[in-house]
Structure formats: structure tokens, C-alpha cells
Amino acid sequence: MSRLIVVSNRVNPPADTAVGTQGGLAMALSAALREENGIWFGWSGQITDTFTGHLSIQKIGGVTVALTDLEQQDVQEYYNGYANRTLWPLFHYRTDLVAFERTYDEGYLRVNQRFADTLFPLIEKDDLIWVQDYHLLPLAQKLREHEVKNRIGFFLHIPWPAMRVFQTLPKHKELVETLFDYDLIGFQTEDSLGAFQEYVLNCADGELLPDGQLKAFGKVVQAAAFPIGIDSEDFITAANSDKALAYYNLMRNSQAGRKMITGVDRLDYSKGLEERFLAYEQFLNNHPRMEGEVFLMQIATATREEVGTYQDLRARLDSLSGRINGEHATIDWVPVRYVNRAYRRDELAGIYRASQVGLVTPLRDGMNLVAKEFVAAQDERDPGVLILSEFAGAAAQMTAALIVNPFDRQAMAEAISEAVHMPLKERRQRHADLLEDVKARDVVWWRNDFVARLKGEAVRLHEVEAVA
Numbered sequence: 001m002s003r004l005i006v007v008s009n010r011v012n013p014p015a016d017t018a019v020g021t022q023g024g025l026a027m028a029l030s031a032a033l034r035e036e037n038g039i040w041f042g043w044s045g046q047i048t049d050t051f052t053g054h055l056s057i058q059k060i061g062g063v064t065v066a067l068t069d070l071e072q073q074d075v076q077e078y079y080n081g082y083a084n085r086t087l088w089p090l091f092h093y094r095t096d097l098v099a100f101e102r103t104y105d106e107g108y109l110r111v112n113q114r115f116a117d118t119l120f121p122l123i124e125k126d127d128l129i130w131v132q133d134y135h136l137l138p139l140a141q142k143l144r145e146h147e148v149k150n151r152i153g154f155f156l157h158i159p160w161p162a163m164r165v166f167q168t169l170p171k172h173k174e175l176v177e178t179l180f181d182y183d184l185i186g187f188q189t190e191d192s193l194g195a196f197q198e199y200v201l202n203c204a205d206g207e208l209l210p211d212g213q214l215k216a217f218g219k220v221v222q223a224a225a226f227p228i229g230i231d232s233e234d235f236i237t238a239a240n241s242d243k244a245l246a247y248y249n250l251m252r253n254s255q256a257g258r259k260m261i262t263g264v265d266r267l268d269y270s271k272g273l274e275e276r277f278l279a280y281e282q283f284l285n286n287h288p289r290m291e292g293e294v295f296l297m298q299i300a301t302a303t304r305e306e307v308g309t310y311q312d313l314r315a316r317l318d319s320l321s322g323r324i325n326g327e328h329a330t331i332d333w334v335p336v337r338y339v340n341r342a343y344r345r346d347e348l349a350g351i352y353r354a355s356q357v358g359l360v361t362p363l364r365d366g367m368n369l370v371a372k373e374f375v376a377a378q379d380e381r382d383p384g385v386l387i388l389s390e391f392a393g394a395a396a397q398m399t400a401a402l403i404v405n406p407f408d409r410q411a412m413a414e415a416i417s418e419a420v421h422m423p424l425k426e427r428r429q430r431h432a433d434l435l436e437d438v439k440a441r442d443v444v445w446w447r448n449d450f451v452a453r454l455k456g457e458a459v460r461l462h463e464v465e466a467v468a
């Protein structure tokens with residue numbers, strides 16, 4: 001029987017299956033791994049003095065995980081370096097923040113080699129291998145050097161950038177060539193798929209074959225869009241849990257009748273937090289009567305704290321939230337509640353449900369699961385309004401949200417006003433449309449669709465559903 005091997009930088013299966021304690025992606029991958037007797041392979045998060053290649057194999061929540069340690073230089077050059085100082089800003093269109101360092105490049109390839117060397121002995125003949133995200137783009141190439149013949153798939157969780165942006169990466173062609181050692185490449189959106197195809201056709205002398213496969217570098221690969229979803233059933237259960245209710249009540253009591261506009265993000269420059277704060281301030285300036293009637297609740301969880309651009313952003317947001325509060329607050333009202341802590345998903349569900357507006361305005365985002373969680377958590381009888389950036393992958397599906405350009409401060413300010421004043425009937429209609437899609441295209445649908453395609457099953461699950 002074929003097993004599924006998932007490979008990712010972080011490995012985080014839920015220690016138990018309690019609702020609301022873990023991310024939907026971890027839950028969905030863990031369920032697949034349990035069903036298919038699989039293995040989840042990746043970095044343990046531990047740093048050793050020198051790389052040992054030692055594998056720790058253990059069962060967590062019924063899932064077999066195989067973990068390898070990395071040495072300090074690896075983490076610096078591969079994770080903090082090439083992944084998060086080179087690829088992350090580049091793929092999010094922040095060429096101004098990209099660092100091109102030869103040592104990052106070398107460290108990235110070295111860690112991918114180490115992953116391949118350590119994983120190789122675990123692979124059996126019929127296993128399916130599914131590699132996750134930009135940390136591990138060249139992994140299939142390294143595995144093929146070990147004569148691994150198995151089917152290998154890759155899913156990119158972040159955007160694939162436009163051709164001319166991608167071309168700014170030194171050795172861009174070599175990196176793309178490594179992707180042709182996969183059998184299937186998945187993107188979040190048709191937009192990313194199109195950008196990848198455009199690059200292959202124009203810069204790699206590639207060809208789009210009649211069956212939709214891409215040919216270049218003497219190899220053929222399938223590439224398609226697989227928009228990721230949330231575990232909507234689990235999230236709706238979480239939203240109705242005692243913990244969520246406690247957080248809902250906590251928020252409602254502290255709101256004192258004021259409307260709450262909520263943002264939940266990692267503290268990342270891709271999330272557009274400065275632009276969001278300034279748009280909210282613009283809304284207050286445009287509508288002075290709303291002062292004291294609303295507040296912005298921004299949860300911004302610290303992330304990648306060793307990377308300088310993240311430290312700089314944190315300092316700027318501290319200052320901006322302080323300035324807005326200093327200029328607008330009164331003795332009984334604070335316009336911005338700015339929080340750097342992390343919350344459990346069931347706690348977040350209660351916070352989302354207590355919100356009148358969800359503000360999800362990244363400058364670029366692969367998908368953005370918060371947008372989908374916000375919709376799943378709402379009370380259908382009195383739902384909050386989702387404001388969503390046109391540059392989040394989620395916008396391609398969530399067209400019933402108020403779609404905004406996060407670079408247009410005035411338009412965002414007016415969208416906030418529209419959301420705050422939206423009549424109940426319109427809120428319900430928009431929410432019903434959004435919820436239908438969040439439920440239908442959930443994370444299990446995403447996983448099954450990808451795995452079926454990787455197995456070589458010809459018809460895509462949603463095509464079957466569309467015909468039925």
C-alpha cells in the first residue's frame with residue numbers, strides 16, 4: 001500500500017485532536033497521514049552545534065513524525081536567510097527588501113541536500129511525496145539525485161510573482177529548473193499559475209502541451225491551482241465552544257456598545273498593517289462623528305524576529321499605533337487596541353464572532369486563512385462584514401466581501417464606513433455567499449484534490465462535483 005510522506009520546514013501535528021488548538025492545515029495533513037499510514041518529515045526546530053543527520057522518529061497524535069535538527073549556520077542562511085530574506089520578500093513583490101547573499105544561496109541548497117539525504121532512507125517504492133512551500137523548492141531535484149523514482153508533488157503557499165519580478169533573482173532559471181523534477185506543482189491561485197507559465201514559456205523556452213502540462217529543460221510537469229481552505233467544520237465547532245463563548249463575552253463586555261473592527265495577522269510587512277492603520281485613521285478623519293463609536297482591534301503576532309526587516313516593522317507599528325492613539329484618544333476611548341500576543345484558534349473564533357468588521361488587507365498574500373476563519377466564525381443571524389484586499393489569494397474566491405485596494409487609503413477608509421453602516425439584509429446575503437464557498441472548498445477538499453492529482457487520477461474532484 002502506498003504511503004503519503006509530507007515534507008515541510010515546520011512539522012506541527014496536533015498533540016491531540018481537541019478542537020481549536022491547532023491550525024487547519026496541520027489538522028488536515030495529520031488526518032491524511034493517519035489515514036494513509038504516512039510520515040511527516042521536517043525540521044525539529046532544534047539547533048545543534050554541528051549537523052548530525054540524526055533522525056528522531058516519534059508518534060504525535062497518531063501521526064508518525066520524522067524530525068531532523070539543523071545547525072546554527074543552516075538556520076541563519078537557509079531559514080532566516082534565503083527563505084525569509086530573499087524568497088519571501090521577492091515573492092511578495094518587495095524587491096526593495098530582498099537580500100541577495102551568496103552564503104544564503106549556498107545554505108539553502110545545503111539544507112535541501114541535507115533534507116534529501118536524511119529523508120531518502122525512509123522512502124519506500126510506492127510512497128507519494130508531498131513537499132510544502134518555498135523553503136524546499138529544490139528538494140525534488142536533490143531526491144532525484146538519489147535515484148528516487150516516486151511521484152513527488154510540491155505546493156507553494158505564497159504567491160508566484162510576475163515574470164519581471166522573478167527575473168530579478170540571481171540564478172532564477174536554475175531555481176525553476178529544479179521544479180521540473182516534480183510531477184505536480186500546485187499554486188494557490190490561477191494568477192500565480194499564470195505567472196509561472198508565463199516565465200516558463202518566455203524565459204525557459206518552454207511549451208504548454210495540449211493536455212495542459214508544461215515542458216521545459218527536457219522534462220514535463222503538471223502545474224495547476226489548488227486554493228487552500230480552512231477546516232471549516234472544525235472552525236465552526238470551535239466558534240461554538242465554551243472557550244469561544246468566553247472570549248466572545250469578554251470582547252462584547254469590553255466593547256461597551258462600540259463597533260469592533262478586527263485584524264489578525266503575523267507581524268509581517270506583507271500584511272499591510274501600516275497602510276491599514278493609516279486607512280483607519282483616514283476613516284476617523286473623514287467621519288469625525290464615528291470617534292468613540294468604533295475601535296480597531298489589531299492582533300499582530302510576532303514572527304521571524306531575528307530578521308531585521310521584521311524588527312524595523314515592529315518599531316514602526318509601535319510608533320504609528322501610539323501616534324494615532326495619542327492624537328485621537330479621549331479619556332474614555334482608545335481608537336486602536338494593538339496586541340502582539342498569539343491566541344488559540346478557539347479564542348480567535350470568539351473574537352471574530354464579536355467583531356462587526358473583519359479587516360484583511362495584505363499588500364500580497366498567498367491565500368490568507370484569517371479571511372475564511374472570520375466568515376466561518378460569524379453568527380449567521382447577525383454577521384460581521386469582511387473587507388478583503390484584492391491582493392490576497394482569497395479574493396479570487398471571496399467575491400462577496402468588500403474588495404479593496406490596500407494601497408488606496410481613501411478607498412479603504414470608505415470601505416470601513418460602508419461596512420460599519422451596512423444594513424442587516426446585505427450583511428446576511430454577503431455572508432451566506434461567502435460561507436457557502438468556505439464550507440465547500442475547505443482544507444479537506446484541497447488536500448484530496450492535490451493528492452488525487454498526484455496519484456495520477458485524471459479527473460479533478462471539483463470537476464466531478466461540477467458535473468454531478
Ligand SMILES: O=P(O)(O)OC[C@H]1O[C@H](O[C@H]2O[C@H](CO)[C@@H](O)[C@H](O)[C@H]2O)[C@H](O)[C@@H](O)[C@@H]1O
Pocket residue numbers: 010025133134157158228303304365366367368369
Ligand atoms: O513558519 P513561519 O516562518 O513562522 O511562517 C508561518 C507560515 O507563513 C506562511 O503562510 C502561507 O500559507 C498560508 C496557508 O496556505 C497562506 O494562507 C498564507 O497566505 C501564506 O503566507 C508560509 O507560507 C508558511 O510556510 C509558514 O509556515
Ligand SMILES: O=c1ccn([C@@H]2O[C@H](COP(=O)(O)OP(=O)(O)O)[C@@H](O)[C@H]2O)c(=O)[nH]1
Pocket residue numbers: 023024264265266299301341342343344345348367368369370371373
Ligand atoms: O494569534 C494568532 C494569530 C494567528 N493565528 C492563525 O495563524 C493563521 C494565519 O494564516 P494566514 O493564512 O492568514 O497567514 P500566514 O500567517 O500563514 O501568512 C490563521 O490560521 C490564524 O488563525 C493564530 O492561531 N493565533
